[in-house]
Amino acid sequence: MFALLRRSRKAGTRIAAAIAAVALAACQPVSLGQSNGTGPSINTNQAVPVALLIPRSGGSGDAVVAASLENAARLAMSDLSGVQIDLRVYDTAGNEAQASAVASQAVADGAKVILGPLYGANANAAGLAARQAGVNVLAFTNNTSLAGGNVFVLGHTFENTARRLASFAAGQGKRRIVTVSAENAAGTLGRQAITQAAAAAGASVVGNVTYTYSQQGVITAASQVKNAVQSGSADAVFLASNTDAALPFFAQLLPEQGVDPSVTQYIGLTRWDVPAQTLDLPGLQGGWFALPDPNLNAQFESRYAAAYGSGPHPLAGLAYDGIAAIGALVKQGRSDALTASALTQSSGFQGVNGVFRLRPDGTNERGLAVATVRDKRVVVIDAAPRGFGGFGF
Numbered sequence: 132m133f134a135l136l137r138r139s140r141k142a143g144t145r146i147a148a149a150i151a152a153v154a155l156a157a158c159q160p161v162s163l164g165q166s167n168g169t170g171p172s173i174n175t176n177q178a179v180p181v182a183l184l185i186p187r188s189g190g191s192g193d194a195v196v197a198a199s200l201e202n203a204a205r206l207a208m209s210d211l212s213g214v215q216i217d218l219r220v221y222d223t224a225g226n227e228a229q230a231s232a233v234a235s236q237a238v239a240d241g242a243k244v245i246l247g248p249l250y251g252a253n254a255n256a257a258g259l260a261a262r263q264a265g266v267n268v269l270a271f272t273n274n275t276s277l278a279g280g281n282v283f284v285l286g287h288t289f290e291n292t293a294r295r296l297a298s299f300a301a302g303q304g305k306r307r308i309v310t311v312s313a314e315n316a317a318g319t320l321g322r323q324a325i326t327q328a329a330a331a332a333g334a335s336v337v338g339n340v341t342y343t344y345s346q347q348g349v350i351t352a353a354s355q356v357k358n359a360v361q362s363g364s365a366d367a368v369f370l371a372s373n374t375d376a377a378l379p380f381f382a383q384l385l386p387e388q389g390v391d392p393s394v395t396q397y398i399g400l401t402r403w404d405v406p407a408q409t410l411d412l413p414g415l416q417g418g419w420f421a422l423p424d425p426n427l428n429a430q431f432e433s434r435y436a437a438a439y440g441s442g443p444h445p446l447a448g449l450a451y452d453g454i455a456a457i458g459a460l461v462k463q464g465r466s467d468a469l470t471a472s473a474l475t476q477s478s479g480f481q482g483v484n485g486v487f488r489l490r491p492d493g494t495n496e497r498g499l500a501v502a503t504v505r506d507k508r509v510v511v512i513d514a515a516p517r518g519f520g521g522f523g524f
Contacts, residue, residue: 169265169281170470171243178215179461179469182237183450184247184257189225196249197222199444200271203483204246206438207454214458223248227256234260234268244469246453247271249446258282267471269453269489271446276320278493283474285449288494289321289371289400292421293328295499296369296398299419299513301332305367305396309338309359311352311381312371321371321400329369337363342377349377353384360390373401374409382414392417403504405445410507421499423448423484424515431483452482456489478519485515 173179183204185197208216221233230253237245238261245261245268248254254270255277261268262281273286310325312318326336338359342352372378397418403409435443459480460468479488486498501513
């Protein structure tokens with residue numbers, strides 16, 4: 132099995148690798164807590180300068196992601212009605228020093244808001260560089276540890292996903308949870324998100340199992356999960372791992388250990404439908420995970436492919452959403468349209484992945500659907516909300 136673990140780790144998927152890279156970047160936060168409400172004044176009768184920071188010359192795969200983000204931003208611009216955006220693209224090369232330098236240059240060039248960068252540490256550097264000028268940064272990262280001040284996180288966060296799933300699970304009577312997470316930064320963040328979400332939903336975490344990514348580590352953890360389920364009378368197992376890591380092996384080992392998925396509900400913090408062959412795993416049949424509105428996402432992918440001749444990178448929708456939010460605010464004709472107070476309007480915005488809004492603490496809330504795996508297919512069992520009335524915070 133260890134050989135299989137190694138091959139799985141090498142093979143990976145575009146979405147898992149990208150999300151892991153965005154989530155795990157280490158950084159010192161610009162500012163934690165509430166945003167300070169600042170932002171530059173704009174003239175809505177003219178094209179509004181917007182800086183897009185992407186890793187065009189970064190490491191392996193960065194050029195592909197960068198091109199897709201830029202394409203999606205331009206597609207969003209073409210959909211704006213009555214709003215002119217002057218998009219200026221800057222290359223971060225995927226490193227902090229250049230992200231800081233180009234953010235400073237973008238501000239000097241007159242940018243009224245910064246869209247990007249991709250990686251957490253880069254976003255932190257850009258936020259620091261733009262802070263004195265009061266320019267807000269809408270970063271593609273999902274690392275909420277750096278959110279706040281003038282940095283807003285656009286990426287799909289563990290906290291938002293955990294809240295959606297924990298609330299749904301509690302509503303279905305699944306209130307005693309065992310978490311399963313890796314002994315790394317992403318695993319820790321995932322476990323914390325699940326614990327907080329469970330408490331908010333009126334559920335309880337009755338056991339936490341962590342593991343190292345190795346043959347013995349996963350085998351040992353599977354046995355520990357069984358013991359935790361039995362000793363805690365758990366009715367759900369919440370798995371933080373993604374399809375590029377240990378999830379496929381837990382899907383095999385847990386049922387073998389006697390953790391029956393028809394009795395103990397399996398729940399996933401990450402997407403289970405990428406790559407598609409993950410849906411074939413017997414242990415995941417009947418499990419729950421969250422995803423953006425599939426219909427809206429399919430429409431975006433179709434429009435993107437028609438415009439550019441190939442499908443978008445899984446993160447491309449974040450750039451579209453950023454431009455859509457900026458355009459919606461600028462269309463209101465207010466000079467303070469890009470201040471933090473405007474960006475955090477409670478009604479939120481409509482994006483290609485569904486409704487979303489930015490929170491005053493720099494994090495975000497996104498409307499997600501809850502899906503199950505049935506007959507090796509994704510079946511939505513609770514549709515994504517289309518608005519924020521009575522939903523969320």
